[in-house]
Amino acid sequence: MPVYAADGLLACHACDCLHRIVAVPARAKALCRRCGALLYRNMPRSLDHSAALYLAALILFLLANTFPFVALQYGDRIEQSLLVSGGFALQRAGMGEIGLLVFLTSVVFPFLTICGMLYLLLPLRFGYRPPWMTPVWRLVRSLSPWSLIGVFMLGLLVSVVKLQDLAAIVPGVAFYAFIGLLVVSAAAVASFDPAVLWPRMGPVPDNDAASAAADSAAALGYAVCSTCDLLVRRPAADVRWVCPRCGSAVHGMRVPNSISRTWALLGSAALLLVPANLYPVMTVTRFGQGEPNTILSGVVHLVQDGAWPLGLLVFFASFIVPLSKIAVLVLLLVTVQRESAWRLRDRTLLYRVTEVVGAWSMVDIFLVGIMVALVRMDGLATVYPGIGASFFGAAVVLTMMAAHAFDPRLVWDRAASGHQEQGGQRHE
Numbered sequence: 001m002p003v004y005a006a007d008g009l010l011a012c013h014a015c016d017c018l019h020r021i022v023a024v025p026a027r028a029k030a031l032c033r034r035c036g037a038l039l040y041r042n043m044p045r046s047l048d049h050s051a052a053l054y055l056a057a058l059i060l061f062l063l064a065n066t067f068p069f070v071a072l073q074y075g076d077r078i079e080q081s082l083l084v085s086g087g088f089a090l091q092r093a094g095m096g097e098i099g100l101l102v103f104l105t106s107v108v109f110p111f112l113t114i115c116g117m118l119y120l121l122l123p124l125r126f127g128y129r130p131p132w133m134t135p136v137w138r139l140v141r142s143l144s145p146w147s148l149i150g151v152f153m154l155g156l157l158v159s160v161v162k163l164q165d166l167a168a169i170v171p172g173v174a175f176y177a178f179i180g181l182l183v184v185s186a187a188a189v190a191s192f193d194p195a196v197l198w199p200r201m202g203p204v205p206d207n208d209a210a211s212a213a214a215d216s217a218a219a220l221g222y223a224v225c226s227t228c229d230l231l232v233r234r235p236a237a238d239v240r241w242v243c244p245r246c247g248s249a250v251h252g253m254r255v256p257n258s259i260s261r262t263w264a265l266l267g268s269a270a271l272l273l274v275p276a277n278l279y280p281v282m283t284v285t286r287f288g289q290g291e292p293n294t295i296l297s298g299v300v301h302l303v304q305d306g307a308w309p310l311g312l313l314v315f316f317a318s319f320i321v322p323l324s325k326i327a328v329l330v331l332l333l334v335t336v337q338r339e340s341a342w343r344l345r346d347r348t349l350l351y352r353v354t355e356v357v358g359a360w361s362m363v364d365i366f367l368v369g370i371m372v373a374l375v376r377m378d379g380l381a382t383v384y385p386g387i388g389a390s391f392f393g394a395a396v397v398l399t400m401m402a403a404h405a406f407d408p409r410l411v412w413d414r415a416a417s418g419h420q421e422q423g424g425q426r427h428e
């Protein structure tokens, strides 16, 4: 199967700009000529590398989940915890929904992502296509933004600092396996080229279609398959629009109801952020005494303990990021609705950054889960989760869903419809 179909077309996922697919040198990137987003990379032996790395990730994942993760040593008392303890401890403390969120994002989703990738890559490595490629890939693609092992690791780091004057922290085998998992899975993601599964083949263009200076695939009647990224032409008759390669339904040229869904999710997230910051996220008691901590007072404690770089990091992740994410998405929605042509490239970049950074707000949720799981020495010290954590968790999930619901291609559509004169002069 040719990876680069010489005369195929490809649409930018961020702005829908149409490109001819050309071969690029090894390890080089092809960027969108209009918005600068990454279109594809040429990665030699991507299949070999990514299959091996995902295999290593699976082994490290299993090690990280079977051996003790960290132990808390207080005098001659030792409390051991497993990686999964966080979710279950929250559930025992009566906060099952947050426990489930921690369990899903730190254990279940990473596991399903790794297994799904191996299911796809290993058979391909040995020369045959696995059955059910489409549903498995769709699952992997929808879960990967929600597998947050890096954020979990940061939460653990913060909890170690918070607990250092309470007890000694002894890392277990699983702790080192988890660090390995973090590195290996990042390398696996970086070495994977989607063209291994779905070769970059657009439709063979009509001569006039490709030469017409079309700034969007939609203008020529093409939509991008949301599963395998193939460009699919709108069917002439009134039949169901289906991707000919992977069989997924094509839901039109843009994410359906993107603007109204993003507004609704953002509004709910903004409302939830109020109680999330007013109510305590956890209470640390020592010898029966302790005061509830909100997100911000937790940051203040970190700074007072001298851990100001970490305090700053938590402040940024749990306070600045959610607020600026909401502000950025509101800005994007308003400018799209006003059909503004203002700083199109910068707005696209802003969206990309928002989407990537948003997940790090989960660090406070993981912190609460880890602290509740680790510190359960009756009489000496205990950590109780607070209702603020539930509000905060819900707010973070909603802002992440809002970012996924927003279709960045609308930024360019609306601008193009308002300012037609910008379209004509494009060069390859």
Ligand SMILES: [Zn+2]
Binding pocket: 012, 013, 014, 015, 016, 017, 032, 033, 034, 035, 036, 037
């Ligand atoms: Zn683009």
Ligand SMILES: [Zn+2]
Binding pocket: 225, 226, 227, 228, 229, 230, 243, 244, 245, 246, 247, 248
């Ligand atoms: Zn498809």
